[in-house]
Amino acid sequence: MLRAQLRRQAQVGTKGTAEARMQGLVVFSVAGQRLAARTDEIGGVMPWPGATVVPSDTPFVASLVRQEKHCLPVFDLAAKFSRTMHENEPLCLIVKHVDGPLAICIDSQVPSLHMVARSAMHYRVGNDPDIAGTCVAGDEELPIINLTTLGVSSIRPAR
Numbered sequence: 001m002l003r004a005q006l007r008r009q010a011q012v013g014t015k016g017t018a019e020a021r022m023q024g025l026v027v028f029s030v031a032g033q034r035l036a037a038r039t040d041e042i043g044g045v046m047p048w049p050g051a052t053v054v055p056s057d058t059p060f061v062a063s064l065v066r067q068e069k070h071c072l073p074v075f076d077l078a079a080k081f082s083r084t085m086h087e088n089e090p091l092c093l094i095v096k097h098v099d100g101p102l103a104i105c106i107d108s109q110v111p112s113l114h115m116v117a118r119s120a121m122h123y124r125v126g127n128d129p130d131i132a133g134t135c136v137a138g139d140e141e142l143p144i145i146n147l148t149t150l151g152v153s154s155i156r157p158a159r
Helices: 002-020
Strands: 022-030 033-038 042-047 061-067 070-075 091-097 100-106 112-117 121-123 131-137 140-145
Touching (some): 112 131
Antiparallel strands (some): 042 091
């Protein structure tokens, strides 16, 4: 009995180690540009509810969408990448942002979940603090976007 329990614990430990070497990523596209983001940064996906334009001094945030009883600011990721959305039926990606939930208009192609080996993820510091690096998901190399801190560097003054 004890050996069976120890064996099960060893198997669980091995599985945990293998899972620790993998990262769940959601792959989606914005105005035709494919991007990847960590699954823990995603709050959900829903049909695009339509946005209401509001006055704003926040870069890339100039509208709101309704989600149930709440209003969420919309981060215009297409504009950030100097692209234009041409979708008839876009989707709304809900982001777990450090300042609260945020909505992003994405292409109508439903996002896909990929388990990626951490060794296939290459983090780097570049000119854009919203891009963490790149990863290989499936057969393509994709930029990894930092959704939880999206736009923070352009909003807050440097200290």
